Amino acid sequence: MKVLLVKLRKAVALVERPLLLYIRFGRSLRQADHVKRYCLERERERERAMAExxxxxxxxxxxxxxxxxxxxxxxxxxxxxxxxxxxxxxxxxxxxxxxxxxxxxxxxxxxxxxxxxxxxxxxxxxxxxxxxxxxxxxxxxxxxxxxxxxxxxxxxxxxxxxxxxxxxxxxxxxxxxxxxxxxxxxxxxxxxxxxxxILGMPGMTAYVGFYEICSPKKGEYVFISAAAGAVGQLVGQFAKLMGCYVVGSAGSNEKVDLLKNKFGFDEAFNYKEENDLNVALKRYFPEGIDIYFENVGGKTLDAVLLNMRLHGRISGCGMISQYNLDKPEGVINLMQLIYKRIRFHGFSVPDHYHLYPKFLDFMLPHIRQGKIVxxxxxxxxxxxxxxxxxxxxxxxxxxxxxxxxxxx
Amino acid sequence: MKVLLVKLRKAVALVERPLLLYIRFGRSLRQADHVKRYCLERERERERAMAExxxxxxxxxxxxxxxxxxxxxxxxxxxxxxxxxxxxxxxxxxxxxxxxxxxxxxxxxxxxxxxxxxxxxxxxxxxxxxxxxxxxxxxxxxxxxxxxxxxxxxxxxxxxxxxxxxxxxxxxxxxxxxxxxxxxxxxxxxxxxxxxxILGMPGMTAYVGFYEICSPKKGEYVFISAAAGAVGQLVGQFAKLMGCYVVGSAGSNEKVDLLKNKFGFDEAFNYKEENDLNVALKRYFPEGIDIYFENVGGKTLDAVLLNMRLHGRISGCGMISQYNLDKPEGVINLMQLIYKRIRFHGFSVPDHYHLYPKFLDFMLPHIRQGKIVxxxxxxxxxxxxxxxxxxxxxxxxxxxxxxxxxxx
The missing domain is CATH 3.90.180.10 (Medium-chain alcohol dehydrogenases, catalytic domain)
Structure with a gap:
């Protein structure tokens, strides 16, 4: 019994100090534990995040x-x-x-x-x-x-x-x-x-290429190639908002229909169904073209040059018809640039991103009001x-x- | 005798009145005669002038x-x-x-x-x-x-x-x-x-084409084709006055010598002695061309396009190499206009004649002081x-x- 009491006393002595400490510093200890658990959780989260x-x-x-x-x-x-x-x-x-x-x-x-x-x-x-x-x-x-x-x-x-x-x-x-x-x-x-x-790069491209590069005026004659694409569809709508006469070319009758009936182009044609682009352009632009929004290059550009008006402007956005050719098609009617005092201005939208806030102010109301689709x-x-x-x-x-x- | 006296009296009577008139209005008559002679002379002069x-x-x-x-x-x-x-x-x-x-x-x-x-x-x-x-x-x-x-x-x-x-x-x-x-x-x-x-159309062409169309800046790299011609020789001198580096091409070694030794071009070359214009331009413009004054078109334009710098400007004045061809040469490197955001601006000087007084104010002192030859x-x-x-x-x-x- 004595032996048992001695053992019990030793055992009590073993837990006595921690117990006293626990009682004395219990609150602090509980806090430390909480911090530790929190850190562990964050560490696990970080590990999860850092997991590939x-x-x-x-x-x-x-x-x-x-x-x-x-x-x-x-x-x-x-x-x-x-x-x-x-x-x-x-x-x-x-x-x-x-x-x-x-x-x-x-x-x-x-x-x-x-x-x-x-x-x-x-x-x-x-x-x-x-x-x-x-x-x-x-x-x-x-x-x-x-x-x-x-x-x-x-x-x-x-x-x-x-x-x-x-x-x-x-x-x-x-x-x-x-x-x-x-x-x-x-x-x-x-x-x-x-x-x-519409609110990103192509929208900015259409905006800069039309308003900044082409210096458009009400009533001018505007032609857009690849008109049903990301940029062309917007340029056409901008030109209509400006009060221009707008014609677009595209590569299928469905796209032509889209241009005329969805985007409000005055006219549109399927370039694949035209034997002679010069003749097609003369049909749609008997008075000639003031503004050409250039997306395709090659034969289209050559035909457009013949139909440009005095002091016309060409916004050089892209030449998609040339990208996949072994050798680009030669454009032969460049003398028209001089005869007609035309400005051909190649541009790339990253040069103009400082205009993005101005662009947004213009675009957002038009989109919200359904004036640009x-x-x-x-x-x-x-x-x-x-x-x-x-x-x-x-x-x-x-x-x-x-x-x-x-x-x- | 009586008969004689009668005749004499009649004769006196015949002259008496005119004589009296002459005496009375002599001065006026002399004036009228002078006027008549004057008119006759002018008439003869007019007849001489009107003679073909x-x-x-x-x-x-x-x-x-x-x-x-x-x-x-x-x-x-x-x-x-x-x-x-x-x-x-x-x-x-x-x-x-x-x-x-x-x-x-x-x-x-x-x-x-x-x-x-x-x-x-x-x-x-x-x-x-x-x-x-x-x-x-x-x-x-x-x-x-x-x-x-x-x-x-x-x-x-x-x-x-x-x-x-x-x-x-x-x-x-x-x-x-x-x-x-x-x-x-x-x-x-x-x-x-x-x-x-220098003080007429070609002078105005050089002035407008360089200062108005090319928007030159000090230190830019300028290339001029047909540089020894009426316009080119002036553009080169204007570019030197502006502090640009200027190279011209011409069709004979005598003209090349003129460009370098008379007009002060930094460099000049005889395009007829170059097998590859692209290589020639790379030699003279290792950093590329900022401004091209276009007088010739065709192959030269194609080579220049490959060597243009970002945001370069081309002043479209003429394309003399193309005027006599059955069909103009196709220009294949037009994509460079977009890659490099180049402005090609065709112009014709009659559109700018309102600047003639400003041009004269600029040119006359330079000519008188021998600063432009x-x-x-x-x-x-x-x-x-x-x-x-x-x-x-x-x-x-x-x-x-x-x-x-x-x-x-």
Whole structure:
């Protein structure tokens, strides 16, 4: 019994001090525990975030040299992974890309747009000198315009949860090192996909190319090639708002119908059904053309030159008919530029992005009031992106071609 | 005797009254006689003036279609005559040309200039819409720029004896129905022939095409084709005054020497000795071209496009290499206009003549101080005009080609 009492006393002595401590500092201890649990939870969350998830990507196999791009020139891969959190600034290796000077932004891509200029980037092009216009690298993800959600950001103007449009990569998640090519989306009463088109780069292209480059005046005669595309459909509507006479050309009767009955063009024609574009233009423009919004180049440009009026203006936006040729078609009627004192002004919209706020002020009321309409051709799934993109060069799209990567 | 006295009295009576009248009104009679003599003299002078004198003319035989013009496409005739006084307004037949509403001006032509644009007028060209740019009529006198003396004028701003430059006909005397194409010459301390060149249309063309169309900036890289011609030699000097780096191309080593040693171009080359214009331009412009003053078109334009810099400007003045071809050469590198956001602006100097006073204020001190020099290639005699004019298209002229019709 004595032995038992001694053991019990020892046992009590063993717990006595901790117990006293517990009683004395109980409150503090409970707090410390809470902090510890909190830290553990955050650590687990961080680990989950830092865990690499699969990142589907569209890759250019090799340069497409002077040929129509095929779906097989691109491939969709599922082997890449990405961490859904930027590394802590102290963790990062001190290389050029992840240097703390680079304001990394991590995006979840929602919508990607298919644009004709992307064909040019499938070749090795030099001298374009804007970040969004650098040639693709064979074996790497292609880039383009898109709408995305910010998952993490080291840029002070962007935070997790923000929606943006701008230059991103054709993949599910993108680590952007040049956040200056991203524009924050403030107005979400408009369909988000519109920021790949009417409220994004093509919208700005139409706006700058028409209002800034063409110096339009009420009553002038306006011709638009590739008029049913992402840019052309808007230029035509801008020209109608300005009080111009507007004719568009497109590559199918369905598109011609769209131009006349949806976008309000005065006239439209299917260039594939015209034997002589010069004759076609003379039919629609007996008085000649004041403004030509150039999207196609080649034979169309040659025919337009013959039909331009004195002091006409040509807004050089693109020459899609030439992108896939072994050698561009020679344009022979350039003397008309001098005879008629015409201004041909090539432009690229990134030079004009400082006008974006002014553009939004103009566009938003028109869209909300239904005074400017927009037609999109939406494809679901990044895996269907290559077909959508190469389809552009066969005129398969019906309105602005968009690829949905994720709806939210 | 009585009979004799009667006869004498009758005879005295016959002269008495006139004699008395003569004595009484002698002074008035002498005045009337003076007036009569004066009127007779003026009448004789008017008759001399109204007498038709021979008027040598240069005639276009027939349209020159897509070929190098030959001297035999033009002919000099001596059969035409002209009255060296305008008909009195009341005398004139009420037709369109001599209607009193038309402010006729009669000119004695002194100097005529040979200009590349005249080749275009040897074909049936439409749509140029400036009086000086209407096609020639086969069988009729050709027109062009010249310096002339006013012999008679129904225009309130011009009087006999005035010197003018502007659009006139290739003949000794011209009846001008559009005096708005004539500019009065106020500064005669400069050689009169300069008003066909440095102080006339080519000077204005160089001035407008460089300063107004090209928006030049100090330090920019400037290339000028046909640089030893009437316009090119001035553009190069303007560009040097602006602090640009200037290279010109020409068609002979003598002209290249002129560009470098007389006009102060930084570099110049003989395009006929270059196998590859693209290579030549890369040699002279390793950094590319900011401003191209386009005088020749075709292959040169194609090579220039490849070498233009971002936001470059091309002043479309002429395309002399294309004027005589069966079909213009196709220009294939137009996509560069878009890649590099280039502005190609065709212009024609008559659109800018309102700037002539500003131009004179700029040019006169530079000429007087020898800061701008000018080289002319002067041919004596209207009969040598056709050879001088067609020689222009073979590059025979050495500087500004002028034809002297009369020295005063």
């Amino acid at each position: 998830v699969s990142n589907k990507q569209v890759i250019l196999r090799d340069y497409v040299v002077k040929a129509l791009p095929k779906e097989s020139d691109l491939c969709v891969i599922n082997t890449a992974t990405i961490k859904l959190k930027l590394p802590a600034e102290t963790d990062q290796p001190a290389d050029a890309v992840t240097s703390s000077k680079v304001q990394l932004v991590l995006l979840k891509n929602l919508y990607l747009s298919c644009d004709p200029y992307q064909r040019l980037l499938m070749e090795s092009v030099q001298g374009l000198s804007v970040p969004s216009m650098s040639s693709y690298t064979p074996g790497s993800t292609i880039h383009g315009y898109g709408v995305a959600k910010v998952l993490d950001s080291r840029n002070p103007d962007l935070k997790a949860g923000d929606l943006v449009w701008g230059t991103t990569n054709w993949e599910e998640y993108s680590l952007i090192t040049t956040p200056q090519v991203l524009f924050k989306i403030h107005h979400t009463d408009i369909p988000l996909s519109y920021y790949t088109g 927009y037609v999109e051709d939406i494809v679901e799934g990044l895996e269907n992106g290559p077909a959508a993109l190469v389809g552009l060069f066969k005129g398969r799209n019906f309105g602005r071609q968009v690829v949905v990567v994720s709806h939210d | 004198v021979s008027n040598k003319q240069v005639i276009l035989r027939d349209y020159v279609v897509k070929a190098l013009p030959k001297e035999s496409d033009l002919c000099v005739i001596n059969t035409a005559t002209i009255k060296l006084k305008l008909p009195a307004e009341t005398d004139q037949p009420a037709d369109a040309v001599t209607s009193s509403k038309v402010q006729l001006v009669l000119l004695k032509n002194l100097y005529l200039s040979c200009d590349p644009y005249q080749r275009l007028l040897m074909e049936s060209v439409q749509g140029l819409s400036v009086p000086s740019m209407s096609s020639y009529t086969p069988g009729s006198t050709i027109h062009g720029y010249g310096v002339a003396k006013v012999l008679d004028s129904r225009n309130p701003d011009l009087k006999a004896g005035d010197l003018v430059w502007g659009t006139t006909n290739w003949e000794e005397y011209s009846l001008i129905t559009t005096p708005q194409v004539l500019f009065k010459i106020h500064h005669t301390d400069i050689p009169l022939s300069y008003y066909t060149g 000018y080289v002319e290639d002067i041919v004596e005699g209207l009969e040598n005009g056709p050879a001088a004019l067609v020689g222009l298209f073979k590059g025979r002229n050495f500087g500004r080609q002028v034809v002297v019709v009369s020295h005063d």
